[in-house]
Amino acid sequence: MQDGFGRKIDYLRISVTDRCNFRCQYCMSEKMTFMPRSELLTLEEITLIAERFIGHGIRKIRLTGGEPLVRRDMKDVIQRLGRKVASGELEELTLTTNGSLLSDYAEHLAVHGMRRINVSMDTLDPARFAEITRGADVNIVLDGIRAASAAGIQVKINMVALRDFNEADLVPMAEYCADNGHDLTIIEAMPLGDVGADRKLAHISAEDFLAPLRDLYTLSSLSHSSAGPARYVSVEPLGLRLGMITPLSHNFCDDCNRLRLTTDGKIFMCLGHSAHVDLRAAIRKDGIASVDQLLQQALKLKPLRHDFNAQLEGSAKILERHMNVTGG
Numbered sequence: 001m002q003d004g005f006g007r008k009i010d011y012l013r014i015s016v017t018d019r020c021n022f023r024c025q026y027c028m029s030e031k032m033t034f035m036p037r038s039e040l041l042t043l044e045e046i047t048l049i050a051e052r053f054i055g056h057g058i059r060k061i062r063l064t065g066g067e068p069l070v071r072r073d074m075k076d077v078i079q080r081l082g083r084k085v086a087s088g089e090l091e092e093l094t095l096t097t098n099g100s101l102l103s104d105y106a107e108h109l110a111v112h113g114m115r116r117i118n119v120s121m122d123t124l125d126p127a128r129f130a131e132i133t134r135g136a137d138v139n140i141v142l143d144g145i146r147a148a149s150a151a152g153i154q155v156k157i158n159m160v161a162l163r164d165f166n167e168a169d170l171v172p173m174a175e176y177c178a179d180n181g182h183d184l185t186i187i188e189a190m191p192l193g194d195v196g197a198d199r200k201l202a203h204i205s206a207e208d209f210l211a212p213l214r215d216l217y218t219l220s221s222l223s224h225s226s227a228g229p230a231r232y233v234s235v236e237p238l239g240l241r242l243g244m245i246t247p248l249s250h251n252f253c254d255d256c257n258r259l260r261l262t263t264d265g266k267i268f269m270c271l272g273h274s275a276h277v278d279l280r281a282a283i284r285k286d287g288i289a290s291v292d293q294l295l296q297q298a299l300k301l302k303p304l305r306h307d308f309n310a311q312l313e314g315s316a317k318i319l320e321r322h323m324n325v326t327g328g
């Protein structure tokens with residue numbers, strides 16, 4: 001598959017639920033309302049759409065949310081998509097999770113072909129973790145990460161950079177990741193969804209956020225690339241590979257290779273644009289074959305670039321979609 005700008009599209013992110021057992025301040029408001037369950041894609045719909053997309057050239061699928069592991073039939077979703085990895089039709093099946101339910105899931109993920117996952121953790125400090133997530137326990141996440149590692153799954157930690165909040169947490173996080181063999185990715189906070197007045201969304205560029213690490217260690221650029229939008233540096237002598245996702249300070253759209261399937265079955269071509277096509281409506285009305293034509297339409301709609309900067313500067317409206325629906 002190619003979009004209108006000649007970019008090869010082979011990566012699909014699926015948001016399997018908008019629900020979550022955390023309420024991270026930059027992602028959700030305290031009193032979130034979620035979609036009625038009837039709006040969510042069913043297990044069968046997710047599997048059928050994924051199969052159709054694989055037929056069109058999708059090679060990597062990442063399951064996300066909301067918190068994907070709170071979905072009740074999530075073990076079945078993983079099992080069914082895992083078969084596509086076993087058959088070689090899919091190169092990779094991965095997951096982004098808050099880690100809170102990983103202890104229960106680690107074995108299941110490993111058995112069904114998941115080799116790498118991302119776990120989001122913005123600080124190791126229990127009080128600050130509880131503050132940013134509005135009440136979660138970092139030790140449960142750490143237990144989950146240990147369980148995943150013990151099951152042979154590679155864990156990468158995602159840490160959102162938050163000005164005046166977790167700058168001092170970067171060095172301990174980098175040292176924890178190096179000690180435990182995890183990669184670490186710093187994500188610049190993006191202006192998504194109305195998450196209430198107390199949002200911890202004071203933007204800091206990844207470069208500025210790295211300053212305390214640079215004071216202690218040597219950072220040098222790496223050419224490593226993954227399926228995602230991160231740029232990488234090595235942190236020595238820690239022996240840590242550190243990625244940076246910098247949608248605001250360095251635009252990464254030129255080699256964007258992805259589509260996003262939302263919880264309610266819409267295909268969004270870009271996290272930072274509202275153009276989309278509605279697969280769920282089409283499938284429920286005309287059957288799964290309608291996906292093929294809509295997919296071609298979606299590829300034509302994929303914009304060249306996101307416009308987060310315009311949104312931050314106030315010249316465009318903050319996107320009303322929340323990250324948990326579109327999938328981070």
Ligand code: SAM
Pocket residue numbers: 020026027064065066067068096097098118119120158159160187188189190191192323324327328
């Ligand atoms: N619940 C899972 C988790 O937290 O990993 C998966 C979904 S979450 C929406 C995916 C990623 O998006 C997480 O790493 C989270 O930190 C990040 N995220 C959420 N809201 C964000 C925002 N406004 N700006 C930047 N990253 C954000």
Ligand code: SF4
Pocket residue numbers: 020021022023024027028065066067098120324
């Ligand atoms: Fe839940 Fe992930 Fe959003 Fe946090 S970032 S509220 S864990 S979906």
